Amino acid sequence: MTSAIETAARVRAGEGRAADVLEEHLARIAAHESEVHAFNLVLVEQARAAAAAVDEAVAAGRDPGRLAGVPVALKDNLCTRGIPTTCSSRILDGWKPPYDATVVRRLVDAGAVIVGKTNLDEFAMGSSTENSAFGPTRNPHDLGRVPGGSSGGSAAAVAAGFAALGLGSDTGGSIRQPASLCGVVGAKPTYGLVSRYGLVAFASSLDQIGPFGLDVADAALLLDVIAGPDSLDSTCMPDPPVQASSRLGAGVDGLRVGVVEELASAEGLTPPVGICLREAAEALAAAGAKVDEVSVPATVYGLSAYYLIAPAEASSNLARYDGVRYGKRIVPSPDADLTEMYLATRSEGFGAEVKRRIMLGTYALSAGYYDAYYGQAQRVRTLILRDFEAAYRDFDVLLAPTAPGSAFPLGEKTADPLLMYLNDVCTVPSNLAGHPAVSVPFGTDHAGLPLGVQVLAPALGEAVMFQVAAALEAAAPAPPVPAMRRMGGPA
Amino acid sequence: MSTVDRDRPNPSTDPAWEIVIGLEVHCELRTATKLFCGCRNSFGEEPNTSVCPVCLGLPGSLPVLNRTAVDYAMRIGTALHCRVQPSQFHRKNYFYPDMPKDYQISQYDVPINADGWLDLPDGGRIGIIRAHLEEDTGKTTHVGGGGRIHDAAHSLVDYNRAGVPLVEIVSAPDIRSAEEARAYVDELRAILVATGASDGKMEEGSLRVDANVSVRPAGSTDFGTRCEIKNMNSLRSLGRAIEYEAARQMALISEGGTVAQETRHWDEGGGRTGSMRSKEEAYDYRYFPEPDLVPLEPSEDWVAAVATSLPRLPADRRAAVAEASGLPAGSDAVATVVRLGLDHLVDAVVSAAGPPDAPSVAVRRLANEVAADPEAAASLDPASFARLVGMEAGGALTAAQARTVLKAIMDRGGEPEAIASELGFEAMDVSDLEAVVEEIISAHPDEWSRFEAGEDKLTGFFIGKVKAATDGKADLKAASSILRNRR
Numbered sequence: 001m002t003s004a005i006e007t008a009a010r011v012r013a014g015e016g017r018a019a020d021v022l023e024e025h026l027a028r029i030a031a032h033e034s035e036v037h038a039f040n041l042v043l044v045e046q047a048r049a050a051a052a053a054v055d056e057a058v059a060a061g062r063d064p065g066r067l068a069g070v071p072v073a074l075k076d077n078l079c080t081r082g083i084p085t086t087c088s089s090r091i092l093d094g095w096k097p098p099y100d101a102t103v104v105r106r107l108v109d110a111g112a113v114i115v116g117k118t119n120l121d122e123f124a125m126g127s128s129t130e131n132s133a134f135g136p137t138r139n140p141h142d143l144g145r146v147p148g149g150s151s152g153g154s155a156a157a158v159a160a161g162f163a164a165l166g167l168g169s170d171t172g173g174s175i176r177q178p179a180s181l182c183g184v185v186g187a188k189p190t191y192g193l194v195s196r197y198g199l200v201a202f203a204s205s206l207d208q209i210g211p212f213g214l215d216v217a218d219a220a221l222l223l224d225v226i227a228g229p230d231s232l233d234s235t236c237m238p239d240p241p242v243q244a245s246s247r248l249g250a251g252v253d254g255l256r257v258g259v260v261e262e263l264a265s266a267e268g269l270t271p272p273v274g275i276c277l278r279e280a281a282e283a284l285a286a287a288g289a290k291v292d293e294v295s296v297p298a299t300v301y302g303l304s305a306y307y308l309i310a311p312a313e314a315s316s317n318l319a320r321y322d323g324v325r326y327g328k329r330i331v332p333s334p335d336a337d338l339t340e341m342y343l344a345t346r347s348e349g350f351g352a353e354v355k356r357r358i359m360l361g362t363y364a365l366s367a368g369y370y371d372a373y374y375g376q377a378q379r380v381r382t383l384i385l386r387d388f389e390a391a392y393r394d395f396d397v398l399l400a401p402t403a404p405g406s407a408f409p410l411g412e413k414t415a416d417p418l419l420m421y422l423n424d425v426c427t428v429p430s431n432l433a434g435h436p437a438v439s440v441p442f443g444t445d446h447a448g449l450p451l452g453v454q455v456l457a458p459a460l461g462e463a464v465m466f467q468v469a470a471a472l473e474a475a476a477p478a479p480p481v482p483a484m485r486r487m488g489g490p491a
Numbered sequence: 492m493s494t495v496d497r498d499r500p501n502p503s504t505d506p507a508w509e510i511v512i513g514l515e516v517h518c519e520l521r522t523a524t525k526l527f528c529g530c531r532n533s534f535g536e537e538p539n540t541s542v543c544p545v546c547l548g549l550p551g552s553l554p555v556l557n558r559t560a561v562d563y564a565m566r567i568g569t570a571l572h573c574r575v576q577p578s579q580f581h582r583k584n585y586f587y588p589d590m591p592k593d594y595q596i597s598q599y600d601v602p603i604n605a606d607g608w609l610d611l612p613d614g615g616r617i618g619i620i621r622a623h624l625e626e627d628t629g630k631t632t633h634v635g636g637g638g639r640i641h642d643a644a645h646s647l648v649d650y651n652r653a654g655v656p657l658v659e660i661v662s663a664p665d666i667r668s669a670e671e672a673r674a675y676v677d678e679l680r681a682i683l684v685a686t687g688a689s690d691g692k693m694e695e696g697s698l699r700v701d702a703n704v705s706v707r708p709a710g711s712t713d714f715g716t717r718c719e720i721k722n723m724n725s726l727r728s729l730g731r732a733i734e735y736e737a738a739r740q741m742a743l744i745s746e747g748g749t750v751a752q753e754t755r756h757w758d759e760g761g762g763r764t765g766s767m768r769s770k771e772e773a774y775d776y777r778y779f780p781e782p783d784l785v786p787l788e789p790s791e792d793w794v795a796a797v798a799t800s801l802p803r804l805p806a807d808r809r810a811a812v813a814e815a816s817g818l819p820a821g822s823d824a825v826a827t828v829v830r831l832g833l834d835h836l837v838d839a840v841v842s843a844a845g846p847p848d849a850p851s852v853a854v855r856r857l858a859n860e861v862a863a864d865p866e867a868a869a870s871l872d873p874a875s876f877a878r879l880v881g882m883e884a885g886g887a888l889t890a891a892q893a894r895t896v897l898k899a900i901m902d903r904g905g906e907p908e909a910i911a912s913e914l915g916f917e918a919m920d921v922s923d924l925e926a927v928v929e930e931i932i933s934a935h936p937d938e939w940s941r942f943e944a945g946e947d948k949l950t951g952f953f954i955g956k957v958k959a960a961t962d963g964k965a966d967l968k969a970a971s972s973i974l975r976n977r978r
Contacts, residue, residue: 205782365584365778
């Protein structure tokens with residue numbers, strides 16, 4: 001497979017056809033999607049029409065844009081006009097958004113070809129893509145294992161070669177953790193760098209849309225395409241966006257890199273993760289970076305704060321799925337009243353994890369409990385931000401594990417929600433701080449399954465973050481390639 | 492008050508009790524578009540035609556704050572002498588079909604306007620706790636049954652109103668009677684209209700009033716348990732609802748019972764309030780800061796610009812009319828002139844610099860004849876009016892003649908001098924009038940002796956004779972002063 005950057009360059013130059021690029025990906029989907037189940041919906045006809053339009057534009061001498069002819073997979077919580085957007089939930093049965101998310105418009109404007117809507121944990125709540133109403137997605141490296149989550153469908157689609165790029169959303173690690181488990185690059189941008197308009201909200205103050213790519217340069221390009229001000233999102237920054245791709249070849253000579261002690265020794269980390277983190281740090285030092293350990297003390301409270309703030313916001317954001325206006329409506333009996341309709345609709349429409357979080361969040365916001373739970377979590381959030389800011393006075397970027405381990409077998413953690421929540425321990429601090437972080441493949445476990453390390457940067461530090469990520473990528477051992485991705489050409 | 496029992500205390504007159512009232516007034520802002528999206532903000536359109544993903548709360552949509560709505564809210568706060576401050580939006584969570592998101596974006600612990608007051612025409616001052624910004628809900632119509640949700644066959648929801656900007660103005664519990672509550676709403680409405688932020692139409696629902704009512708023994712400084720009364724659609728029903736509710740509470744307490752804190756529904760037809768939900772059934776709104784909006788921090792320049800752009804407010808205008816005319820600011824005549832926006836006609840009279848009592852004559856004419864015909868009042872030429880008032884105040888026309896001329900001008904326009912002469916209204920010379928008075932005195936010596944002895948009520952007798960003798964052309968004011976001087 002060629003990279004997205006090369007594909008776009010060839011298509012823009014008239015050296016390759018978008019239609020051929022698409023068919024190559026559709027062939028892999030046809031051969032392996034039934035095993036992987038990365039998609040809720042493959043948009044074969046729409047994608048063919050889009051690819052043809054790109055080729056026509058090139059033939060007519062127009063430039064289709066920076067992603068000309070590049071197949072992209074969209075997480076199915078991103079609104080697409082006239083195309084079902086399910087959030088992998090029954091409660092949105094039959095709903096077709098009347099509008100495109102801002103990021104979708106930007107992709108189309110850049111000449112990208114949207115191949116489908118990918119599976120996720122229902123409403124992005126989960127770390128394995130097993131909480132989907134439509135069944136789990138499987139890891140292309142090992143079909144008995146999960147791809148991570150909640151953006152597991154997009155991560156798997158990119159890892160399997162079903163799409164060259166993918167978009168996910170990251171509320172507590174939902175891009176970076178599946179990127180790590182699927183052996184791809186995944187980034188959560190600075191909060192406010194990418195418009196959330198058209199992203200179905202999970203936890204509004206934490207959600208960010210971000211890119212998946214097979215390499216750092218591809219992911220950075222995708223971020224550059226989707227980033228920037230949007231008058232439809234008040235929390236989107238008005239200033240010109242940073243250029244994630246601007247320093248990719250600059251090396252790391254003289255950069256100060258801090259390994260976060262609290263995350264390097266977090267609860268539940270498996271030994272291979274520690275080994276890969278150490279090797280990554282050594283590789284950066286060998287490339288000229290000044291690497292040291294750094295303490296960011298409040299990060300140890302990150303998971304606790306996250307599992308109050310995110311459910312609290314979710315309990316409010318998901319209230320609208322009530323059977324009144326769209327999606328599923330269950331009327332339990334002919335003479336059922338409004339409350340009975342609400343109860344039946346939400347009881348049947350939502351899965352167990354979503355209900356669990358709605359209840360947690362409702363409780364955390366209740367009169368008499370607000371200060372002890374939501375209020376306290378917000379104070380922890382402030383502490384985490386302050387501690388990160390202190391660390392960035394001494395360091396340009398920070399280094400941490402992404403996930404506690406490699407891809408785990410399906411079903412292994414579904415019975416124990418707290419064990420599942422521990423997947424997020426190294427990723428949630430960046431969401432709470434609103435800072436960017438990227439997971440880069442670096443090494444494998446004993447079974448040859450991919451692992452990632454995380455580069456964290458201060459707010460709007462995407463350029464230096466990707467600069468360091470590119471150096472890590474260059475120093476990393478050759479990552480494993482799933483067999484299905486080799487199909488249709490050299491990997 | 493047909494349904495109040497005869498043996499219940501009368502809340503308006505019973506000196507043993509005091510009523511304590513606080514009002515929550517929801518005022519729709521007359522912005523062109525809604526609070527968080529670009530949909531038209533207009534009344535009376537086809538249902539569900541002024542809607543979009545944002546005001547329908549569709550998944551993935553986000554609110555963007557309307558700058559004009561903020562400007563209007565600041566105008567209202569400034570006019571109510573509030574502190575205009577940096578603020579934040581919160582979500583107020585509860586389930587109801589007319590709320591597209593099942594939460595309302597409102598303001599909670601840091602409203603845009605806080606701690607102001609409103610001065611009533613009669614001189615009373617009512618505290619304003621806050622005046623905050625929030626979005627309106629849709630409008631539900633329950634079809635079948637009694638028009639309420641629990642007995643309706645089905646319900647229809649119109650989301651055109653969802654997301655319309657509101658300012659909720661919360662008064663302190665400073666109001667002490669139904670009459671004062673009505674005066675407060677009336678004055679508030681005038682202020683809202685004056686700021687340009689609202690059309691103040693209670694009948695179209697652009698002004699909605701909820702009342703918190705409690706009672707306590709006169710002289711007590713403790714508050715009684717309050718009930719919140721909803722669903723009053725006019726000033727009249729506000730007054731009736733308060734009177735009913737206060738009487739209900741007094742009767743309850745008098746019989747040894749206690750008032751339960753609850754929300755009550757005013758039934759206009761039945762003339763009574765009924766329980767909607769108790770304190771225990773009250774919603775836990777689970778307020779938390781709205782994460783989709785950034786804190787609202789208007790610049791000092793903006794706040795200052797709002798303050799300087801406000802027009803003169805009713806209280807200031809009443810003070811100005813009172814000062815010009817010498818009438819009390821709390822008088823009905825002054826209040827009427829300001830309420831109907833006729834004070835520029837008083838200004839015209841003052842500018843014309845006629846006789847000293849011309850402005851007070853002007854206020855009387857405006858509050859009576861002109862106020863009776865608001866349409867004609869709108870086209871009344873200030874210069875003509877000023878000259879007419881000058882003629883009356885200077886004695887060139889009697890009050891009766893001036894009224895006739897004024898009516899003619901309002902009916903068909905024209906110059907007061909020309910109309911007066913056309914109608915044969917010649918000024919009667921003072922010496923002529925004195926002669927007439929002398930004649931009448933000589934013709935009625937008995938009455939005159941009694942009048943001289945101090946029987947003042949005979950003034951009317953003599954004035955009547957003057958009026959008859961002069962065919963109504965005499966300045967009766969001048970005649971009575973001649974009579975007084977002659978005594």
